[in-house]
Amino acid sequence: MRSESLLTDHAMGLAKAILDIVAPCLSEEERHEAFGMFFEAAKGVLLSYEEKAERMRQRVKPSAS
Numbered sequence: 911m912r913s914e915s916l917l918t919d920h921a922m923g924l925a926k927a928i929l930d931i932v933a934p935c936l937s938e939e940e941r942h943e944a945f946g947m948f949f950e951a952a953k954g955v956l957l958s959y960e961e962k963a964e965r966m967r968q969r970v971k972p973s974a975s
Contacts, residue, residue: 912960921953928952 925948933941 917953917956921949921956924952925949
């Protein structure tokens with residue numbers, strides 16, 4: 911079962927962590943744009959992980975659905 915708020919929280923945390931690493935190399939405007947790109951990328955990867963994990967759970971315990 912996927913939790914959108916949990917996924918969003920973790921995507922934001924990951925985006926902030928990455929931004930903190932590269933922030934010294936960016937202007938304020940670039941930081942804002944980069945955060946949005948990092949967030950979208952992180953959310954996409956986390957969504958993909960959730961989908962694959964759910965398929966794996968279904969294969970391991972097919973009667974649990």
